[in-house]
Amino acid sequence: SEADRARIAEVTEIERTLQALLPLATSSPEGSEAMSTAVSDAMQIVQAWLVRNQSLALQRGIAEAKADVAQVRLQGEEVWRSAAEIETSANVEEVRLVLTEASKVAARIKEVLPLVTAQRHRVQRLKHDLSRSDVRISNLRIAIRQAELDTKSVLPLQLDECHVLIQQRTALEQLADQVAESKRRLVSLIDDSQAADAIAKQLTGFEEERIPEEIAAIEMQLDAWRMPLENAVAPLQEAVAAYEAGYASVIVEKRPIEDQLVKLEKELARGELIVCVPNSARSLQAVSRVDAEKVAQGSVPTSVIESLAAMDVVATEKAETIYKGDALALTEFVDDKRSNHVLAVTAPEYLDSDETSGLSLLTEHPVAFEELVRVIPVNELSIIGKLSVYFSRWGEFLFEDPREANTLGGVFPAIWGTIVMTLIMTIAVVPFGVMAALYLREYTKGGALVSIIRISINNLAGVPSIVYGVFGFSFFCMTIGSYIDGGPRNADITVWPSGTWYLVLWITVVIGTAAFFLSFLGSGPMHSQTHVKRLLSKAAFVLWMLSVVAVVALIAKSPFFDGFYAAQLPNPTFGKGGLLWAALTLALLTLPVVIVATEEALASVPNSLREGSLACGASKWQTIRRIVLPHARPGILTGAILAMARGAGEVAPLMLVGALPNAPELPLDTEFPFFHGSRNFMHLGYQIYSLGFQSQNSEAAKPMVFTCTLLLILIVAALNVVAIFLRTRLRRRFQGNQF
Numbered sequence: 001s002e003a004d005r006a007r008i009a010e011v012t013e014i015e016r017t018l019q020a021l022l023p024l025a026t027s028s029p030e031g032s033e034a035m036s037t038a039v040s041d042a043m044q045i046v047q048a049w050l051v052r053n054q055s056l057a058l059q060r061g062i063a064e065a066k067a068d069v070a071q072v073r074l075q076g077e078e079v080w081r082s083a084a085e086i087e088t089s090a091n092v093e094e095v096r097l098v099l100t101e102a103s104k105v106a107a108r109i110k111e112v113l114p115l116v117t118a119q120r121h122r123v124q125r126l127k128h129d130l131s132r133s134d135v136r137i138s139n140l141r142i143a144i145r146q147a148e149l150d151t152k153s154v155l156p157l158q159l160d161e162c163h164v165l166i167q168q169r170t171a172l173e174q175l176a177d178q179v180a181e182s183k184r185r186l187v188s189l190i191d192d193s194q195a196a197d198a199i200a201k202q203l204t205g206f207e208e209e210r211i212p213e214e215i216a217a218i219e220m221q222l223d224a225w226r227m228p229l230e231n232a233v234a235p236l237q238e239a240v241a242a243y244e245a246g247y248a249s250v251i252v253e254k255r256p257i258e259d260q261l262v263k264l265e266k267e268l269a270r271g272e273l274i275v276c277v278p279n280s281a282r283s284l285q286a287v288s289r290v291d292a293e294k295v296a297q298g299s300v301p302t303s304v305i306e307s308l309a310a311m312d313v314v315a316t317e318k319a320e321t322i323y324k325g326d327a328l329a330l331t332e333f334v335d336d337k338r339s340n341h342v343l344a345v346t347a348p349e350y351l352d353s354d355e356t357s358g359l360s361l362l363t364e365h366p367v368a369f370e371e372l373v374r375v376i377p378v379n380e381l382s383i384i385g386k387l388s389v390y391f392s393r394w395g396e397f398l399f400e401d402p403r404e405a406n407t408l409g410g411v412f413p414a415i416w417g418t419i420v421m422t423l424i425m426t427i428a429v430v431p432f433g434v435m436a437a438l439y440l441r442e443y444t445k446g447g448a449l450v451s452i453i454r455i456s457i458n459n460l461a462g463v464p465s466i467v468y469g470v471f472g473f474s475f476f477c478m479t480i481g482s483y484i485d486g487g488p489r490n491a492d493i494t495v496w497p498s499g500t501w502y503l504v505l506w507i508t509v510v511i512g513t514a515a516f517f518l519s520f521l522g523s524g525p526m527h528s529q530t531h532v533k534r535l536l537s538k539a540a541f542v543l544w545m546l547s548v549v550a551v552v553a554l555i556a557k558s559p560f561f562d563g564f565y566a567a568q569l570p571n572p573t574f575g576k577g578g579l580l581w582a583a584l585t586l587a588l589l590t591l592p593v594v595i596v597a598t599e600e601a602l603a604s605v606p607n608s609l610r611e612g613s614l615a616c617g618a619s620k621w622q623t624i625r626r627i628v629l630p631h632a633r634p635g636i637l638t639g640a641i642l643a644m645a646r647g648a649g650e651v652a653p654l655m656l657v658g659a660l661p662n663a664p665e666l667p668l669d670t671e672f673p674f675f676h677g678s679r680n681f682m683h684l685g686y687q688i689y690s691l692g693f694q695s696q697n698s699e700a701a702k703p704m705v706f707t708c709t710l711l712l713i714l715i716v717a718a719l720n721v722v723a724i725f726l727r728t729r730l731r732r733r734f735q736g737n738q739f
Helices: 001-026 034-064 104-149 161-187 193-231 232-270 289-297 300-310 382-398 412-443 449-463 466-488 496-520 533-556 580-605 607-613 621-650 684-694 698-735
Strands: 069-074 093-099 272-283 319-324 328-334 340-346 359-368
Touching: 001 034, 001 161, 001 193, 034 069, 034 093, 034 193, 104 232, 161 193, 161 232, 193 232, 193 319, 272 340, 289 300, 289 319, 289 328, 289 340, 382 412, 412 449, 412 580, 412 621, 412 684, 412 698, 449 580, 466 580, 496 533, 580 621, 607 621, 621 684, 621 698, 684 698
Parallel strands: none
Antiparallel strands: 069 093, 272 359, 319 328, 328 340, 340 359
16 A cells, blocks of 8 residues: 555665665774664664565555455565465565456556556656756866866866765765654654664764764865865866766755656566467477367366476466367466466367367466556447547657657657758748849849859759758768867868968958948949949949958958867767758758749739839839739748758758657757757658668568658648648739739
8 A cells, every 4th residue: 555655665764774874883983883783773673664564564455456366475485375375474575466357457457557657757757857967967067178178277186086975975964864864763663762762872973973074084085186176277166166066966866866766667567467479379289189178178187287397387287267269268277386377279170280289388478567558458449439549549659759669659759850940941941042033033134144053053953962961961060060169170170370360350351341432432323323333333242242251261260269169079069960950951952942933933023013113213122022022922932831841851961960760859849948959850751761771670660651651741741732822822912913
């Protein structure tokens, strides 16, 4: 019962406290014998109480459980006995309750399954909390490394040397609190008041003297460890102090989480379902059909016992028929180790050979309750029940995490990764695609340069997607990402000397200033510009381009930038595949689609609208912003959504720039900073490839492959339907305004 379990857990905690005190008692310089004796006496009292009360609690549980079979194992024994054979005074160490009746088994599973599911989710949350604690320690280490980089100094000690000391100090501080609580509870367990007072006195000595002495000794060792820091710079000393405090707080936080994990894992392992598997049965060839028929009637003949002995199974004649049908009969017996076995008897008319007895020993397959996900009573389902199971499976597939090497469970991380990556890709590609199309359609007057640009765009549309993946990996991951992590040196870029860098900076300022004044002098309405002003405008454009190139060179060759994540090196943050680089790579891949679609949309706007706007005094940009773009919006949105549809289905580039078969951490979640562009992610298309061609068990993964394929097709189809709907709606909106 819960009450017995809670009380036994309290006394078990007292036993753990006493076990922790025993080494302190034996190492005490004074009074070690008295302290050791007191702790040993207290442990004997606690252990005797635990043995007796746990036995009584288990026996009460047997009476309340109403199991078909109840077996017990006594203290110091390995053999299981029937619960009815033992006396109340016996010390029971373990109980095994067995349910064999089908209705009871089904009721028990129905009762346990929701609890197991909740506990499994709780275990996952606790493990996540533990991982966050480890991340905190890692961040504290990074802070120390950052302090080293900022002060250009080296930490004069090893951090790992303080871990054991901090753990011991924290454990002693927690032990002091536990001793005070255990002393109060322990006195209530001891009948002899004189002995109780003696033990309480010794425990008080631990609490007030022995434990503080040990803590003081550990502090002296920590002071000796800190000695090299006396000459270190202040930021480094502060970082180490923060690391010590943070490490101690993490240990305090982790202990209750670890205790809860151990408790939950024990509870999850308390039950199992034993299934007899016909597919792996072992046939008893030397048994006659007559003996096989006797087994079907509920007895085990001598010939069957001898055949079972050859299989290392010692059977008795006592057996029970648990199922009997026209084609099959099942008989259960118990061996000398009190383990259950099932014999299957097949009717003669269902056998192909006259020599075969039709008798086989079924293999037992234990399934722990913690492995159960759902239990479906197939033969009892109504139409509504079947529909409920069907939609629940879809719910699991869409909203749960994968398990069993992605062959079971859901694909929510893959769906979420696909959606987030596609949205970021769209945000990146649409503005650049629209601006490029506006320049080519509205501002250029043709010529060789424009023809080259158009040919290049058409060629980019035909480049294989894997080429984009190689480019994205080499440019975004290995160059831009490495630069962000550790500066130009980390990206294998040769930096300029500081003198050269300042010289180029001064030249860039001069060029930028000249470009600004030339742009000012060459500005004015297009119809009133003179030949000189046009030359000034072109010169300003060239100078602005030179300024942009110079700024890029200054950033790339800077000798003063060491990256944003230098403290985390050599572990890369952005210098590897991630969601951000994957989205930008696919943005380059889909850029020609957006440019071509936007150009077609701009070309479909009647010139009469442009001429009317210009005739009313509007400028070129005002005409584009207020007349051309609103009328071209349906085509632009269509191109954007078609680009989304293509990007959602691409797989080859993602293999190089961030997609993984299993990445449980979502790139967009509720943890600050919410969007994690450096994280790897799961993608629906890559999931199909991984399961279909990289899985160790392709046959088991087939259902998941086909379902993922259907889901991806539905997503792409939905995007196209949305494109058609938006185009029709916006076209109808502006249809009446055209003239």
